[in-house]
Amino acid sequence: MKRKMKIVRLSFLLFLLLQAISSQSCSKQDRLALSALTSRFQIPFSSDSDCCEWEGVKCNSSTGRVTELSLRNSVEQYINYSDFSVFKDLKHLHLSLDNNIVGCVGNEGLPSLEVLELKLDNAASILSCVDGLSNLKSLYLSYNSFNTSSLHHVLETLSSKLSNLEVLDISGNTLTNDILPSLEGFTSLKELHLSQTELDSDLHIEGLCSKLSNLEVLDLSQNNFKDCDIGSALRLSILTNLTNLALSYNNIHNFVVREGSKSLSRLEELTLDGNMIDGNKLRDSLRALSSSIRVLSMSGNTFKGTIVAGDFKDLSNLQNLRLDGSRNMENKFLKRIGELTSLKLLSVAYSDINGTLPQADWFKLKNLEELDLSYNKFDGPLPSSFGNMTSLRILELSQNLFTGQFDSNIASLTSPS
Numbered sequence: 288m289k290r291k292m293k294i295v296r297l298s299f300l301l302f303l304l305l306q307a308i309s310s311q312s313c314s315k316q317d318r319l320a321l322s323a324l325t326s327r328f329q330i331p332f333s334s335d336s337d338c339c340e341w342e343g344v345k346c347n348s349s350t351g352r353v354t355e356l357s358l359r360n361s362v363e364q365y366i367n368y369s370d371f372s373v374f375k376d377l378k379h380l381h382l383s384l385d386n387n388i389v390g391c392v393g394n395e396g397l398p399s400l401e402v403l404e405l406k407l408d409n410a411a412s413i414l415s416c417v418d419g420l421s422n423l424k425s426l427y428l429s430y431n432s433f434n435t436s437s438l439h440h441v442l443e444t445l446s447s448k449l450s451n452l453e454v455l456d457i458s459g460n461t462l463t464n465d466i467l468p469s470l471e472g473f474t475s476l477k478e479l480h481l482s483q484t485e486l487d488s489d490l491h492i493e494g495l496c497s498k499l500s501n502l503e504v505l506d507l508s509q510n511n512f513k514d515c516d517i518g519s520a521l522r523l524s525i526l527t528n529l530t531n532l533a534l535s536y537n538n539i540h541n542f543v544v545r546e547g548s549k550s551l552s553r554l555e556e557l558t559l560d561g562n563m564i565d566g567n568k569l570r571d572s573l574r575a576l577s578s579s580i581r582v583l584s585m586s587g588n589t590f591k592g593t594i595v596a597g598d599f600k601d602l603s604n605l606q607n608l609r610l611d612g613s614r615n616m617e618n619k620f621l622k623r624i625g626e627l628t629s630l631k632l633l634s635v636a637y638s639d640i641n642g643t644l645p646q647a648d649w650f651k652l653k654n655l656e657e658l659d660l661s662y663n664k665f666d667g668p669l670p671s672s673f674g675n676m677t678s679l680r681i682l683e684l685s686q687n688l689f690t691g692q693f694d695s696n697i698a699s700l701t702s703p704s
Protein backbone atom coordinates (compact mmCIF):
# COMPACT_ATOMS: atom_id res chain seq x y z
CA MET A 288 0.00 0.00 0.00
CA LYS A 289 2.75 2.37 1.07
CA ARG A 290 4.65 1.44 -2.03
CA LYS A 291 1.68 2.28 -4.23
CA MET A 292 1.33 5.69 -2.58
CA LYS A 293 4.95 6.35 -3.29
CA ILE A 294 4.55 5.50 -6.93
CA VAL A 295 1.49 7.72 -7.21
CA ARG A 296 3.31 10.56 -5.54
CA LEU A 297 6.31 10.03 -7.76
CA SER A 298 4.23 10.07 -10.94
CA PHE A 299 2.51 13.23 -9.76
CA LEU A 300 5.88 14.86 -9.26
CA LEU A 301 6.96 13.66 -12.68
CA PHE A 302 3.79 15.14 -14.14
CA LEU A 303 4.53 18.51 -12.52
CA LEU A 304 8.09 18.37 -13.75
CA LEU A 305 7.04 17.59 -17.31
CA GLN A 306 4.56 20.42 -17.20
CA ALA A 307 7.23 22.80 -15.98
CA ILE A 308 9.50 21.74 -18.83
CA SER A 309 6.78 21.96 -21.47
CA SER A 310 5.76 25.44 -20.32
CA GLN A 311 9.23 26.56 -21.31
CA SER A 312 8.99 25.14 -24.81
CA CYS A 313 7.85 26.84 -27.96
CA SER A 314 4.78 29.04 -27.63
CA LYS A 315 1.69 27.94 -29.54
CA GLN A 316 1.49 31.02 -31.78
CA ASP A 317 5.12 30.82 -32.75
CA ARG A 318 4.85 27.11 -33.40
CA LEU A 319 1.98 27.71 -35.82
CA ALA A 320 3.86 30.52 -37.53
CA LEU A 321 6.94 28.35 -37.86
CA SER A 322 4.90 25.55 -39.37
CA ALA A 323 3.50 28.01 -41.90
CA LEU A 324 7.06 28.92 -42.88
CA THR A 325 7.73 25.36 -44.01
CA SER A 326 5.68 26.09 -47.12
CA ARG A 327 7.98 28.98 -48.05
CA PHE A 328 11.39 27.74 -46.98
CA GLN A 329 12.98 24.36 -47.37
CA ILE A 330 13.46 23.80 -43.69
CA PRO A 331 13.86 20.50 -41.91
CA PHE A 332 11.37 21.33 -39.16
CA SER A 333 10.08 18.19 -37.53
CA SER A 334 6.50 18.14 -36.35
CA ASP A 335 6.84 16.40 -33.01
CA SER A 336 9.66 17.84 -30.92
CA ASP A 337 9.74 21.19 -29.15
CA CYS A 338 10.04 23.78 -31.92
CA CYS A 339 12.55 25.76 -29.89
CA GLU A 340 14.90 22.84 -30.61
CA TRP A 341 14.39 23.01 -34.37
CA GLU A 342 17.37 23.83 -36.52
CA GLY A 343 17.75 27.58 -36.95
CA VAL A 344 15.34 28.44 -34.11
CA LYS A 345 16.17 29.91 -30.71
CA CYS A 346 13.69 30.91 -28.03
CA ASN A 347 13.58 32.89 -24.85
CA SER A 348 13.59 30.07 -22.33
CA SER A 349 11.16 31.71 -19.94
CA THR A 350 8.53 32.82 -22.46
CA GLY A 351 8.99 30.19 -25.16
CA ARG A 352 8.78 32.92 -27.81
CA VAL A 353 11.08 32.72 -30.81
CA THR A 354 13.94 35.21 -30.52
CA GLU A 355 16.27 34.00 -33.28
CA LEU A 356 15.45 32.63 -36.70
CA SER A 357 17.83 31.45 -39.35
CA LEU A 358 16.30 30.51 -42.69
CA ARG A 359 17.67 29.19 -45.95
CA ASN A 360 16.41 28.37 -49.41
CA SER A 361 13.16 30.20 -50.03
CA VAL A 362 10.88 28.50 -52.52
CA GLU A 363 9.19 31.82 -53.30
CA GLN A 364 10.67 34.69 -55.28
CA TYR A 365 9.75 37.25 -52.67
CA ILE A 366 10.04 37.72 -48.93
CA ASN A 367 6.80 38.21 -47.05
CA TYR A 368 7.48 40.36 -43.99
CA SER A 369 4.12 39.38 -42.53
CA ASP A 370 5.60 35.93 -42.06
CA PHE A 371 7.95 37.34 -39.46
CA SER A 372 5.83 39.99 -37.78
CA VAL A 373 3.99 37.16 -35.99
CA PHE A 374 7.10 36.52 -33.90
CA LYS A 375 6.66 39.32 -31.43
CA ASP A 376 9.98 38.75 -29.67
CA LEU A 377 12.10 38.12 -32.76
CA LYS A 378 15.42 39.83 -32.18
CA HIS A 379 17.71 38.18 -34.68
CA LEU A 380 16.78 37.25 -38.25
CA HIS A 381 19.22 35.56 -40.58
CA LEU A 382 18.22 34.92 -44.18
CA SER A 383 20.57 33.03 -46.44
CA LEU A 384 18.90 32.49 -49.78
CA ASP A 385 20.39 31.10 -52.93
CA ASN A 386 17.50 31.60 -55.34
CA ASN A 387 16.69 34.85 -57.05
CA ILE A 388 14.53 36.95 -54.74
CA VAL A 389 12.97 39.76 -56.71
CA GLY A 390 11.17 41.69 -54.01
CA CYS A 391 9.08 41.66 -50.90
CA VAL A 392 5.50 41.95 -49.72
CA GLY A 393 3.96 42.88 -46.43
CA ASN A 394 4.98 46.03 -44.65
CA GLU A 395 4.35 45.15 -41.04
CA GLY A 396 7.15 46.36 -38.88
CA LEU A 397 9.45 44.14 -36.88
CA PRO A 398 9.85 46.50 -33.94
CA SER A 399 11.73 44.07 -31.72
CA LEU A 400 14.27 43.06 -34.37
CA GLU A 401 17.81 44.01 -33.35
CA VAL A 402 19.98 42.01 -35.74
CA LEU A 403 19.35 41.45 -39.44
CA GLU A 404 21.75 39.30 -41.38
CA LEU A 405 21.28 38.78 -45.12
CA LYS A 406 23.17 36.53 -47.50
CA LEU A 407 21.66 36.53 -50.94
CA ASP A 408 22.39 37.57 -54.47
CA ASN A 409 20.04 40.47 -54.60
CA ALA A 410 19.62 41.84 -51.10
CA ALA A 411 18.71 45.24 -52.55
CA SER A 412 15.35 43.87 -53.61
CA ILE A 413 14.28 42.98 -50.10
CA LEU A 414 15.89 45.93 -48.33
CA SER A 415 14.15 48.48 -50.52
CA CYS A 416 10.73 47.76 -49.01
CA VAL A 417 11.75 47.03 -45.46
CA ASP A 418 10.26 49.41 -42.94
CA GLY A 419 9.45 49.54 -39.27
CA LEU A 420 12.81 48.33 -37.97
CA SER A 421 12.95 51.00 -35.35
CA ASN A 422 15.13 48.99 -32.98
CA LEU A 423 17.57 47.50 -35.44
CA LYS A 424 21.09 47.68 -33.99
CA SER A 425 23.09 45.47 -36.34
CA LEU A 426 22.87 45.01 -40.10
CA TYR A 427 25.12 42.45 -41.76
CA LEU A 428 25.26 42.66 -45.54
CA SER A 429 28.66 41.15 -46.25
CA TYR A 430 29.34 39.13 -49.41
CA ASN A 431 26.06 39.99 -51.09
CA SER A 432 27.26 40.88 -54.60
CA PHE A 433 26.40 44.53 -54.11
CA ASN A 434 28.06 47.05 -56.40
CA THR A 435 28.49 50.72 -55.63
CA SER A 436 25.33 51.93 -57.29
CA SER A 437 23.03 49.23 -55.93
CA LEU A 438 24.34 49.58 -52.37
CA HIS A 439 24.46 53.39 -52.51
CA HIS A 440 20.75 53.48 -53.18
CA VAL A 441 19.95 51.00 -50.41
CA LEU A 442 22.07 52.75 -47.79
CA GLU A 443 20.72 56.21 -48.56
CA THR A 444 17.20 54.92 -48.02
CA LEU A 445 18.08 52.95 -44.91
CA SER A 446 20.14 55.57 -43.13
CA SER A 447 17.11 57.81 -42.65
CA LYS A 448 15.09 54.85 -41.31
CA LEU A 449 17.63 53.17 -39.06
CA SER A 450 18.48 55.89 -36.64
CA ASN A 451 19.66 53.47 -33.93
CA LEU A 452 21.97 51.34 -36.04
CA GLU A 453 25.22 50.56 -34.23
CA VAL A 454 26.83 47.85 -36.37
CA LEU A 455 27.06 47.83 -40.16
CA ASP A 456 28.97 45.22 -42.13
CA ILE A 457 29.24 45.64 -45.90
CA SER A 458 32.50 43.71 -46.30
CA GLY A 459 33.13 41.55 -49.32
CA ASN A 460 31.13 43.57 -51.84
CA THR A 461 32.74 45.05 -54.94
CA LEU A 462 32.66 48.77 -54.24
CA THR A 463 34.57 51.96 -54.88
CA ASN A 464 35.22 54.97 -52.68
CA ASP A 465 32.03 56.48 -54.08
CA ILE A 466 30.11 54.39 -51.56
CA LEU A 467 31.49 56.41 -48.64
CA PRO A 468 29.10 59.41 -48.75
CA SER A 469 26.12 57.07 -48.42
CA LEU A 470 27.45 55.92 -45.05
CA GLU A 471 27.53 59.39 -43.55
CA GLY A 472 23.88 59.26 -42.51
CA PHE A 473 24.46 56.43 -40.02
CA THR A 474 25.55 58.74 -37.28
CA SER A 475 24.91 56.31 -34.41
CA LEU A 476 27.32 53.67 -35.79
CA LYS A 477 29.82 52.15 -33.39
CA GLU A 478 31.13 49.39 -35.64
CA LEU A 479 31.81 49.62 -39.35
CA HIS A 480 33.17 46.72 -41.37
CA LEU A 481 34.52 47.62 -44.80
CA SER A 482 37.00 44.84 -45.42
CA GLN A 483 37.52 43.49 -48.94
CA THR A 484 35.57 46.25 -50.63
CA GLU A 485 38.26 47.53 -53.03
CA LEU A 486 38.49 50.93 -51.37
CA ASP A 487 41.73 52.67 -52.28
CA SER A 488 44.15 55.26 -51.00
CA ASP A 489 42.49 58.09 -52.84
CA LEU A 490 40.15 58.23 -49.93
CA HIS A 491 37.86 61.24 -49.72
CA ILE A 492 37.01 59.70 -46.39
CA GLU A 493 37.32 62.78 -44.16
CA GLY A 494 33.58 63.36 -44.26
CA LEU A 495 32.96 59.82 -43.15
CA CYS A 496 35.14 60.12 -40.07
CA SER A 497 33.69 63.46 -39.02
CA LYS A 498 30.11 62.21 -39.34
CA LEU A 499 30.76 58.84 -37.71
CA SER A 500 32.52 60.20 -34.68
CA ASN A 501 31.11 57.51 -32.38
CA LEU A 502 32.92 54.67 -34.14
CA GLU A 503 34.63 52.22 -31.81
CA VAL A 504 35.51 49.47 -34.30
CA LEU A 505 36.66 50.15 -37.85
CA ASP A 506 37.70 47.34 -40.17
CA LEU A 507 39.43 48.42 -43.36
CA SER A 508 41.33 45.18 -44.02
CA GLN A 509 41.96 43.79 -47.49
CA ASN A 510 41.62 46.98 -49.45
CA ASN A 511 44.05 48.93 -51.61
CA PHE A 512 45.43 51.43 -49.10
CA LYS A 513 48.99 52.20 -50.10
CA ASP A 514 52.10 53.60 -48.58
CA CYS A 515 50.84 57.05 -47.66
CA ASP A 516 50.42 58.32 -44.14
CA ILE A 517 47.28 56.32 -43.63
CA GLY A 518 46.36 57.75 -40.26
CA SER A 519 46.24 61.30 -41.56
CA ALA A 520 44.58 60.30 -44.79
CA LEU A 521 41.77 58.67 -42.86
CA ARG A 522 41.62 61.59 -40.44
CA LEU A 523 41.54 58.99 -37.73
CA SER A 524 42.23 61.62 -35.11
CA ILE A 525 38.56 62.59 -35.28
CA LEU A 526 37.60 59.14 -34.04
CA THR A 527 38.30 59.71 -30.38
CA ASN A 528 36.25 56.66 -29.30
CA LEU A 529 38.02 54.19 -31.58
CA THR A 530 39.16 51.06 -29.73
CA ASN A 531 39.79 48.61 -32.59
CA LEU A 532 41.33 49.40 -35.95
CA ALA A 533 42.05 46.75 -38.57
CA LEU A 534 44.20 47.64 -41.57
CA SER A 535 45.46 44.18 -42.47
CA TYR A 536 46.31 43.08 -45.99
CA ASN A 537 46.72 46.44 -47.62
CA ASN A 538 50.00 47.82 -48.95
CA ILE A 539 50.76 50.05 -46.00
CA HIS A 540 54.37 51.07 -45.35
CA ASN A 541 53.75 53.68 -42.75
CA PHE A 542 50.42 54.16 -41.11
CA VAL A 543 50.41 57.17 -38.80
CA VAL A 544 52.98 59.83 -38.21
CA ARG A 545 51.13 63.01 -37.42
CA GLU A 546 50.86 64.00 -33.78
CA GLY A 547 47.13 64.51 -34.34
CA SER A 548 46.63 60.80 -34.05
CA LYS A 549 47.62 61.07 -30.39
CA SER A 550 43.95 61.72 -29.89
CA LEU A 551 43.27 58.05 -30.58
CA SER A 552 43.60 57.77 -26.86
CA ARG A 553 41.29 54.75 -26.54
CA LEU A 554 42.78 52.59 -29.28
CA GLU A 555 43.40 49.16 -27.76
CA GLU A 556 43.84 46.89 -30.73
CA LEU A 557 45.63 47.61 -33.99
CA THR A 558 45.91 44.96 -36.68
CA LEU A 559 48.40 45.51 -39.48
CA ASP A 560 48.94 41.93 -40.71
CA GLY A 561 50.10 41.36 -44.26
CA ASN A 562 51.47 44.81 -45.02
CA MET A 563 54.96 46.13 -45.82
CA ILE A 564 55.69 48.13 -42.70
CA ASP A 565 58.88 50.18 -42.86
CA GLY A 566 61.05 49.39 -39.85
CA ASN A 567 62.90 52.70 -40.17
CA LYS A 568 59.75 54.67 -39.46
CA LEU A 569 58.10 52.21 -37.13
CA ARG A 570 59.06 53.70 -33.79
CA ASP A 571 57.95 57.17 -34.88
CA SER A 572 54.61 55.92 -36.09
CA LEU A 573 54.00 53.93 -32.95
CA ARG A 574 55.04 56.80 -30.73
CA ALA A 575 52.30 58.89 -32.30
CA LEU A 576 49.83 56.33 -31.04
CA SER A 577 48.99 56.47 -27.43
CA SER A 578 49.87 54.15 -24.60
CA SER A 579 46.38 52.63 -24.66
CA ILE A 580 47.35 49.95 -27.18
CA ARG A 581 47.21 46.46 -25.72
CA VAL A 582 47.15 44.27 -28.79
CA LEU A 583 49.30 44.84 -31.85
CA SER A 584 49.39 42.34 -34.67
CA MET A 585 51.83 42.68 -37.55
CA SER A 586 51.99 39.07 -38.70
CA GLY A 587 52.74 38.23 -42.29
CA ASN A 588 54.48 41.52 -42.99
CA THR A 589 57.25 41.86 -45.53
CA PHE A 590 59.19 44.38 -43.50
CA LYS A 591 61.18 47.09 -45.20
CA GLY A 592 64.23 48.13 -43.21
CA THR A 593 65.10 46.49 -39.92
CA ILE A 594 62.63 46.20 -37.10
CA VAL A 595 63.82 45.84 -33.52
CA ALA A 596 62.05 45.23 -30.23
CA GLY A 597 62.89 48.78 -29.16
CA ASP A 598 60.52 50.08 -31.84
CA PHE A 599 57.65 49.02 -29.58
CA LYS A 600 58.94 50.29 -26.28
CA ASP A 601 56.85 53.48 -26.19
CA LEU A 602 53.72 51.33 -26.02
CA SER A 603 53.82 51.03 -22.28
CA ASN A 604 50.68 48.88 -21.98
CA LEU A 605 51.33 46.52 -24.87
CA GLN A 606 50.31 43.00 -23.85
CA ASN A 607 50.09 41.00 -27.07
CA LEU A 608 52.59 41.36 -29.89
CA ARG A 609 52.26 39.07 -32.90
CA LEU A 610 54.81 39.03 -35.69
CA ASP A 611 54.37 35.48 -37.00
CA GLY A 612 55.16 34.57 -40.56
CA SER A 613 57.03 37.78 -41.26
CA ARG A 614 59.71 38.30 -43.84
CA ASN A 615 62.97 40.12 -43.23
CA MET A 616 63.00 39.69 -39.47
CA GLU A 617 66.51 39.51 -38.09
CA ASN A 618 68.09 37.99 -35.03
CA LYS A 619 68.80 41.45 -33.65
CA PHE A 620 65.06 42.04 -33.28
CA LEU A 621 65.33 40.24 -29.93
CA LYS A 622 68.42 42.05 -28.59
CA ARG A 623 66.43 44.55 -26.55
CA ILE A 624 63.38 42.42 -25.93
CA GLY A 625 63.73 43.01 -22.20
CA GLU A 626 62.46 46.56 -22.71
CA LEU A 627 58.97 45.32 -23.49
CA THR A 628 58.18 44.61 -19.86
CA SER A 629 54.39 44.82 -20.21
CA LEU A 630 54.20 41.90 -22.67
CA LYS A 631 52.04 38.91 -21.81
CA LEU A 632 52.25 37.28 -25.21
CA LEU A 633 55.01 37.41 -27.80
CA SER A 634 54.65 35.35 -30.94
CA VAL A 635 57.37 35.36 -33.59
CA ALA A 636 56.87 31.94 -35.18
CA TYR A 637 57.53 31.10 -38.85
CA SER A 638 59.77 34.10 -39.35
CA ASP A 639 62.96 32.51 -40.66
CA ILE A 640 65.18 33.98 -37.95
CA ASN A 641 68.58 32.30 -37.51
CA GLY A 642 71.50 32.42 -35.05
CA THR A 643 71.51 31.88 -31.30
CA LEU A 644 68.93 33.56 -29.10
CA PRO A 645 70.61 36.72 -27.80
CA GLN A 646 71.53 37.02 -24.10
CA ALA A 647 68.93 39.76 -23.80
CA ASP A 648 67.30 40.83 -20.53
CA TRP A 649 64.74 38.05 -20.77
CA PHE A 650 64.46 38.10 -16.98
CA LYS A 651 62.80 41.54 -17.20
CA LEU A 652 59.78 40.02 -18.97
CA LYS A 653 58.09 39.37 -15.66
CA ASN A 654 54.59 39.45 -17.17
CA LEU A 655 55.25 37.20 -20.14
CA GLU A 656 52.90 34.21 -20.09
CA GLU A 657 53.25 32.91 -23.61
CA LEU A 658 56.29 32.88 -25.88
CA ASP A 659 56.24 31.30 -29.33
CA LEU A 660 59.49 31.13 -31.27
CA SER A 661 58.71 27.92 -33.15
CA TYR A 662 59.46 27.33 -36.83
CA ASN A 663 62.53 29.53 -37.07
CA LYS A 664 66.17 28.59 -37.48
CA PHE A 665 67.49 29.39 -34.02
CA ASP A 666 70.47 27.29 -32.99
CA GLY A 667 72.75 26.86 -29.95
CA PRO A 668 71.70 26.94 -26.30
CA LEU A 669 68.93 28.92 -24.63
CA PRO A 670 70.01 32.06 -22.78
CA SER A 671 70.39 31.52 -19.04
CA SER A 672 67.96 34.28 -18.03
CA PHE A 673 65.15 32.39 -19.83
CA GLY A 674 64.42 30.62 -16.55
CA ASN A 675 63.71 33.94 -14.86
CA MET A 676 60.57 34.73 -16.84
CA THR A 677 58.56 33.80 -13.80
CA SER A 678 55.08 34.16 -15.33
CA LEU A 679 55.78 32.02 -18.38
CA ARG A 680 53.19 29.28 -18.83
CA ILE A 681 53.52 28.42 -22.50
CA LEU A 682 56.85 28.16 -24.27
CA GLU A 683 56.87 26.99 -27.87
CA LEU A 684 60.32 26.37 -29.31
CA SER A 685 59.75 23.46 -31.68
CA GLN A 686 61.15 23.26 -35.21
CA ASN A 687 64.39 25.09 -34.50
CA LEU A 688 67.98 23.88 -34.22
CA PHE A 689 68.55 24.42 -30.49
CA THR A 690 71.27 22.36 -28.82
CA GLY A 691 72.28 21.66 -25.24
CA GLN A 692 70.21 20.94 -22.17
CA PHE A 693 67.32 22.91 -20.80
CA ASP A 694 67.91 24.85 -17.65
CA SER A 695 66.14 23.10 -14.78
CA ASN A 696 63.99 26.19 -14.22
CA ILE A 697 62.65 25.97 -17.76
CA ALA A 698 62.15 22.25 -17.46
CA SER A 699 59.75 22.90 -14.60
CA LEU A 700 57.50 25.12 -16.70
CA THR A 701 53.99 23.88 -17.18
CA SER A 702 53.77 23.92 -20.94
CA PRO A 703 50.93 22.54 -23.02
CA SER A 704 51.17 18.92 -24.06
Ligand SMILES: *[C@@H]1O[C@H](CO)[C@@H](O)[C@H](O)[C@H]1NC(C)=O
Pocket residue numbers: 347348349350
Ligand atom coordinates in the same frame (compact mmCIF):
# COMPACT_ATOMS: atom_id res chain seq x y z
C1 LIG B 1 12.92 36.53 -21.83
O1 LIG B 1 11.69 37.19 -21.70
C2 LIG B 1 11.51 37.85 -20.47
C3 LIG B 1 10.08 38.38 -20.42
O2 LIG B 1 9.78 39.14 -21.54
C4 LIG B 1 12.55 38.95 -20.34
O3 LIG B 1 12.42 39.63 -19.11
C5 LIG B 1 13.93 38.34 -20.44
O4 LIG B 1 14.92 39.36 -20.42
C6 LIG B 1 14.07 37.51 -21.70
N1 LIG B 1 15.33 36.81 -21.68
C7 LIG B 1 16.25 36.96 -22.63
C8 LIG B 1 17.46 36.13 -22.47
O5 LIG B 1 16.08 37.69 -23.58
Ligand SMILES: *[C@@H]1O[C@H](CO)[C@@H](O)[C@H](O)[C@H]1NC(C)=O
Pocket residue numbers: 323367368369370392393
Ligand atom coordinates in the same frame (compact mmCIF):
# COMPACT_ATOMS: atom_id res chain seq x y z
C1 LIG C 1 2.02 37.17 -46.44
O1 LIG C 1 1.94 36.45 -45.22
C2 LIG C 1 0.71 36.62 -44.54
C3 LIG C 1 0.83 35.94 -43.19
O2 LIG C 1 1.71 34.87 -43.19
C4 LIG C 1 -0.41 36.05 -45.40
O3 LIG C 1 -1.65 36.22 -44.74
C5 LIG C 1 -0.43 36.76 -46.74
O4 LIG C 1 -1.36 36.18 -47.60
C6 LIG C 1 0.93 36.68 -47.40
N1 LIG C 1 0.95 37.53 -48.59
C7 LIG C 1 1.38 37.10 -49.76
C8 LIG C 1 1.28 38.05 -50.90
O5 LIG C 1 1.87 35.99 -49.92
Ligand SMILES: *[C@@H]1O[C@H](CO)[C@@H](O)[C@H](O)[C@H]1NC(C)=O
Pocket residue numbers: 433434435436437
Ligand atom coordinates in the same frame (compact mmCIF):
# COMPACT_ATOMS: atom_id res chain seq x y z
C1 LIG D 1 24.92 46.90 -60.11
O1 LIG D 1 24.00 45.97 -59.63
C2 LIG D 1 22.70 46.14 -60.18
C3 LIG D 1 21.76 45.21 -59.45
O2 LIG D 1 22.32 43.97 -59.24
C4 LIG D 1 22.76 45.92 -61.69
O3 LIG D 1 21.48 46.12 -62.25
C5 LIG D 1 23.73 46.89 -62.31
O4 LIG D 1 23.91 46.63 -63.67
C6 LIG D 1 25.09 46.79 -61.62
N1 LIG D 1 25.95 47.86 -62.07
C7 LIG D 1 27.20 47.69 -62.43
C8 LIG D 1 27.97 48.89 -62.83
O5 LIG D 1 27.72 46.57 -62.42
Ligand SMILES: *[C@@H]1O[C@H](CO)[C@@H](O)[C@H](O)[C@H]1NC(C)=O
Pocket residue numbers: 500501527528
Ligand atom coordinates in the same frame (compact mmCIF):
# COMPACT_ATOMS: atom_id res chain seq x y z
C1 LIG E 1 32.36 58.52 -27.00
O1 LIG E 1 32.01 57.69 -25.90
C2 LIG E 1 31.43 58.38 -24.81
C3 LIG E 1 31.10 57.38 -23.71
O2 LIG E 1 32.11 56.43 -23.58
C4 LIG E 1 30.17 59.09 -25.25
O3 LIG E 1 29.66 59.85 -24.18
C5 LIG E 1 30.47 60.00 -26.44
O4 LIG E 1 29.28 60.57 -26.90
C6 LIG E 1 31.13 59.21 -27.55
N1 LIG E 1 31.36 59.99 -28.74
C7 LIG E 1 32.31 60.94 -28.89
C8 LIG E 1 32.37 61.59 -30.22
O5 LIG E 1 33.07 61.25 -28.01
Ligand SMILES: *[C@@H]1O[C@H](CO)[C@@H](O)[C@H](O)[C@H]1NC(C)=O
Pocket residue numbers: 616617618641642
Ligand atom coordinates in the same frame (compact mmCIF):
# COMPACT_ATOMS: atom_id res chain seq x y z
C1 LIG F 1 70.93 34.39 -41.20
O1 LIG F 1 70.06 35.44 -41.59
C2 LIG F 1 70.71 36.54 -42.20
C3 LIG F 1 69.70 37.63 -42.47
O2 LIG F 1 68.45 37.36 -41.99
C4 LIG F 1 71.39 36.11 -43.46
O3 LIG F 1 72.08 37.19 -44.04
C5 LIG F 1 72.34 34.97 -43.16
O4 LIG F 1 72.89 34.47 -44.35
C6 LIG F 1 71.65 33.85 -42.41
N1 LIG F 1 72.64 32.83 -42.02
C7 LIG F 1 72.44 31.54 -42.18
C8 LIG F 1 73.52 30.66 -41.70
O5 LIG F 1 71.43 31.11 -42.72
Ligand SMILES: *[C@@H]1O[C@H](CO)[C@@H](O)[C@H](O)[C@H]1NC(C)=O
Pocket residue numbers: 650672674675
Ligand atom coordinates in the same frame (compact mmCIF):
# COMPACT_ATOMS: atom_id res chain seq x y z
C1 LIG G 1 67.37 34.32 -12.05
O1 LIG G 1 66.90 33.27 -11.21
C2 LIG G 1 67.92 32.68 -10.45
C3 LIG G 1 67.37 31.48 -9.69
O2 LIG G 1 66.02 31.65 -9.40
C4 LIG G 1 68.50 33.73 -9.50
O3 LIG G 1 69.54 33.16 -8.74
C5 LIG G 1 69.04 34.89 -10.31
O4 LIG G 1 69.48 35.93 -9.46
C6 LIG G 1 67.96 35.44 -11.24
N1 LIG G 1 68.57 36.42 -12.10
C7 LIG G 1 67.98 37.58 -12.39
C8 LIG G 1 68.73 38.48 -13.29
O5 LIG G 1 66.89 37.88 -11.96
